[in-house]
Amino acid sequence: MPPTENTPATSSTPSTSATPAIEFKDVEKSFGKTTVLKDLNFSVAPGERVTLIGPSGSGKTTILRLVMTLEELTGGYIFVDGKPLTHTEKNGKRVELPSKTTRAMTTRIGMVFQQFNLFPNMTVLENIIEAPIHVLGRSKSDAVAEAKSLLEKVGLAEKADEHPSRLSGGQQQRVAIARALAMSPEILLLDEVTSALDPELVGDVLGVLRDIAETTDITMLLVTHEMQFARDVSHRVMMFDGGQVLEEGPPDQIFNNPQHERTKSFLSSVL
């Protein structure tokens, strides 16, 4: 593997003293009798970009889905900006928060999916402005102006009035990124966003994400198989196996000098 620069794409380093953007506390997740995550503790600083790697079934996608409240948390707590996301402790008991409170919290979080999941019954522009207008209460003209500038940013300004089905996978994914960004999220979750794309379309999508990493200070939590991309944009890489953090550190340390035998064998299988 060629040696690369030690610092990630931007020089800005996340602050470590502030309240973590995301904090997992004793998180446990099981599907029926299968426990996927157990006693998981970690935190992500504001502005930090963290890549989760590990073999399939190691629970990395589940972590993103828990933060987006797509899965029910079966044990422990998740805090976003220091505030509980789905469950809180009351008189020593773990209680679920009202869904409205949780939904207010998730407006700070955006997610981009492997399968894009654009709404097929809306045009590209309608996909992007739906939530800013109806969730954040922005005016339509503001939302449209913002959507158009985001489309410009992802290189699809001329596709505003197209239906998603008319776009290629790479274009759909860039619209999905614009749609997530239109909510001005503090946290962006990227779940294998290039895995469903033809190889020649991957570059455009990664380019857009690199640009976001360089020009904004959005906290990112990503699951990816694009190791070069992970190495370039992330501040920290976490290796997961069996629902546990096996080792973590700056990308250079993990990729060039992994300590754990399991990490070594995983990396040699994907690189």
Next chain:
Amino acid sequence: MTDNFTTLLNFLPQLWEGIQTTLILTIAGSIGTIIIAVILGLAMTSPHAWLRIPARIIVEFFRGTSLLVQLFWLFYVLPLLGVDLDPLMCGIGALALNYGAYSAEVVRSSIKTVNPGQWEAAIALSLSPTRRMIRVIFPQAWALMIPSLATLLIQLLKGTAVVFFITLSDLTDKIQQLRQSTGDTVFAFTVGLVIYFVMAWLIQELMNLLERQATRRLGRRRPNSRSDRRDARRDAREELRLDRLKSRAAANDGASKLGPAGQGGGL
């Protein structure tokens, strides 16, 4: 045979009355069916048990009991309980409840068939459950449910004949009268078949129109649809035009390159 047609002509006003009764029952019954189907169908997909369980019980009850018995119940039992409905209302009510229960199952299963990724994207954008259903899930489920609803509404049309038993004189009843007055069984029932078929065909056409509209909103079309072929022809023409322009430009280019040389040669 000509006798039959003169009888039919003289009978037309009465036949039209029967058709009207059948049409009112079908249209009002269909509207009722769709309202009941959407309400019960949505309730059955609710995460709240207090909505889901009663809806499921209502659906199973009305699916599991005969339309005719439901009709008799509305017509003969309700008056005993002090509620008097006129026969037409009883007919519409029984049809809407019975077919509404069947259709509710169609609504429920269509909603469940919408790609889970669509629900997840809506949650990721923090859309409220109502907004999520109205703007994202239902429009997609609607396109899925139309073909099954079309079948059920045609069955409803044919089911309207049962109102004969509660003193209403619908198309079937009038056909019986036509049979008696002509004495020609084959003729009378063939006329009946044709009229029912035309009405069923109209429903099917209307539902096809709705389906095309719904799928167009999803940006999906049938493969090789008329509009696809039109687009393909347009693209082909455009390509041909560009080709011609290009070759003409090339020819001009060649001419201008040749031009000075030719002039030079001339001088």
